[in-house]
Amino acid sequence: MxxxxxxxxxxxxxxxxxxxxxxxxxxxxxxxxxxxxxxxxxxxxxxxxxxxxxxxxxxxxxxxxxxxxxxxxxxxxxxxxxxxxxxxxxxxxxxxxxxxxxxxxxxxxxxxxxxxxxxxxxxxxxxxxxxxxxxxxxxxxxxxxxxxxxxxxxxxxxxxxxxxxxxxxxxxxxxxxxxxxxxxxxxxxxxxxxxxxxxxxxxxxxxxxxxxxxxxxxxxxxxxxxxxxxxxxxxLDKPVQTVTWDMSAAEKGGYEHFMIKEIMEQPKAVGDTVRPRIQNDSILFEECGLTDERLREIENIHIVACGSALHAGMVGKRVIESMCRVRCSAEVASEFRYENPIIGKKDLCIVVSQSGETADTLAAMRLAKQAGAFTVAIVNVVSSTIAREADGVLYTWAGPEIAVATTKAYSAQLAALYMISVRIARVRGHISIGDEKALCAELRRLPRLIEQTLACKEQMQRIATRYANRASVFFLGRGLDYAAALEASLKLKEISYVHSEAYAAGELKHGTISLIEKGTLVVALATQPALFEKTVSNIREVVSRGASVVLVTTDDFTGDESVCRHIVRLPKCLSEFSASLSIIPLQLLAYYVAVERSCDVDKPRNLAKSVTVE
Missing domain, CATH: 3.60.20.10 (Aminohydrolase, N-terminal nucleophile (Ntn) domain)
Incomplete structure (x- = not known):
């Protein structure tokens, strides 16, 4: 700050x-x-x-x-x-x-x-x-x-x-x-x-x-x-370091705002994060201390972060538990550090921070280290405090991110958490060598899939123009889609100052639906095939009360499309990695709504890029 x-x-x-x-x-x-x-x-x-x-x-x-x-x-x-x-x-x-x-x-x-x-x-x-x-x-x-x-x-x-x-x-x-x-x-x-x-x-x-x-x-x-x-x-004799990126990385490069530039840079950010760590169809983490022996002995995993990094952690929690069958939590760092958490000496604590300086996340990591857990930092800034103090560090090579609202660093964090999930699953015997090879192939495909998803840019601009005057927007999703909805909602409110909320779709009947009225914009996410029918049921509930629905879904969506005002289709992707694609159109929606409302996109009011105080 x-x-x-x-x-x-x-x-x-x-x-x-x-x-x-x-x-x-x-x-x-x-x-x-x-x-x-x-x-x-x-x-x-x-x-x-x-x-x-x-x-x-x-x-x-x-x-x-x-x-x-x-x-x-x-x-x-x-x-x-x-x-x-x-x-x-x-x-x-x-x-x-x-x-x-x-x-x-x-x-x-x-x-x-x-x-x-x-x-x-x-x-x-x-x-x-x-x-x-x-x-x-x-x-x-x-x-x-x-x-x-x-x-x-x-x-x-x-x-x-x-x-x-x-x-x-x-x-x-x-x-x-x-x-x-x-x-x-x-x-x-x-x-x-x-x-x-x-x-x-x-x-x-x-x-x-x-x-x-x-x-x-x-x-x-x-x-x-x-x-x-x-x-x-x-x-003291302090080591001299050298900047590894040039000045052009911190310039707009012809774009109107840093945010749209960084949205468009996501294929490269994810590719640079993934490619060096996949060798011979296997993921290697030896340099950050995640040895096979340590991964086998993990009893619990704690993912600790704030803001968008926490939303990435929530996706990671679901993927890890599904793929690795190890108990995992994703918690707000400012709560984790004060709730006297139960941390074991065989636990793994993953802290996620774009800047590597987030005060609450740093304090939570120090608490986990004191309790004997092995700490791994997923950060974007080389030699940041969290990176230096963690037992191991997994850098997200997203390059400098200038816009306050994170986009490419968030996508790189997701990719890092996917890789951790795959490696733990392989080491603990939940997937075969062939499965790991297939998952590595999917990870290598992610940059291309993100690039294809970015083709919805003009469609999202049209949708944003139509709904930029809405007083409230609601995002709905189940499972991984709920975690993605939380990030989408945060993006919109951060930069456009539109009131927005994300809800687990199954919670609609428990009070939320009372807020839906004629003209309310609802953005529904449906990327998990097993949940398509249930999500369509939730969409019908809000449409019957006058909501206009934008559906973000996959090419293989099976459900009644007639209830949706707009449908944004994503390239076919492994469902566990779908959050990397579903967030792209919603970042664009937030950006274009903010532009339409003449907001200061890169420097939203009251916000700071690096929150270094409690």
């Missing part, structure tokens, strides 16, 4: 900061600001609204020329979105800010710190927890410690909560001090310039070399070098 960028070098930092902030827009924000060293001293410009508003305000105030600065896009947690609550925040007495701070995360003990600092003469200008950090650093810097990095080390030891910090001080006008705990922060390494950022997208236009800060580490970033220290102030 939120975005941090910082630059120190030999050229004007402002264009670099602004470009970096734009690249972090997808993380979600409601205000933006920069702090920079100028001839007049440490100067802060910030404003509510979009980065374009910040650029305009900087022009109105006469511009900003500097070689070192920090910037921030804020998503409100403490205090409403406003100019005064925007970052950066200044630390100092009598309105004389000597220190500026940008911060992602939440300071849990900020009220206690604020009370103490007010007793020392500090006057607060905002409602934020971050201003507490700025004043605390100023207090320690001027009264106790002259070295800024040592001051930050002393400050974070007094902080309880999560943070990624970028700090600058008038005493060191070419230096940025960075620190992190439970929030991502990378350091970009350039030639006579270096950067800090919330993620790689903000540095890729300047350099492809970077360092990842780990929890409780502090970095001193200057134009001529970077020094990283642990919590004891000891210098």
């Amino acid at each position: 939120c975005g941090i960028v910082g630059f120190t070098g030999r050229e004007n930092a402002l264009p670099v900061l602004i470009k970096g902030l734009y690249s972090l827009e997808y993380r979600g924000y409601d205000s933006a600001g920069v702090a920079a060293f100028t001839k007049e001293g440490l100067r802060v410009v910030k404003t509510q609204g979009r980065i374009a508003n910040l650029e305009e305000k900087i022009k109105e105030e006469g511009g900003l020329c500097c070689t070192c600065g920090i910037g921030h896009t804020r998503w409100a947690t403490h205090g409403e979105p406003s100019d005064r609550n925007s970052h950066p925040h200044l630390g100092g007495k009598d309105g004389m800010g000597k220190v500026a701070v940008v911060h992602n995360g939440i300071i849990e003990n900020y009220q206690d710190l604020r009370t103490r600092l007010e007793k020392h003469g500090y006057a607060f200008q905002s409602e934020t927890d971050t201003e507490t950090v700025a004043h605390l650093i100023d207090y320690l810097h001027t009264g106790k410690q002259e070295d800024l990095a040592q001051t930050v080390l002393a400050a974070v030891q007094r902080i309880r909560g999560s943070y990624a910090l970028g700090v600058v001080s008038l005493d060191n006008p070419d230096e940025i001090v960075a620190a992190r705990r439970d929030n991502p922060l990378v350091i970009g390494l350039g030639k006579e310039e270096n950067m800090i950022a919330s993620d790689i997208t903000a540095i890729i236009s300047r350099t492809d070399r970077y360092i990842i800060l780990d929890d409780n580490e502090v970095a001193i970033v200057r134009p001529d070098g970077v020094t990283v220290m642990n919590e004891f102030g000891e210098t």
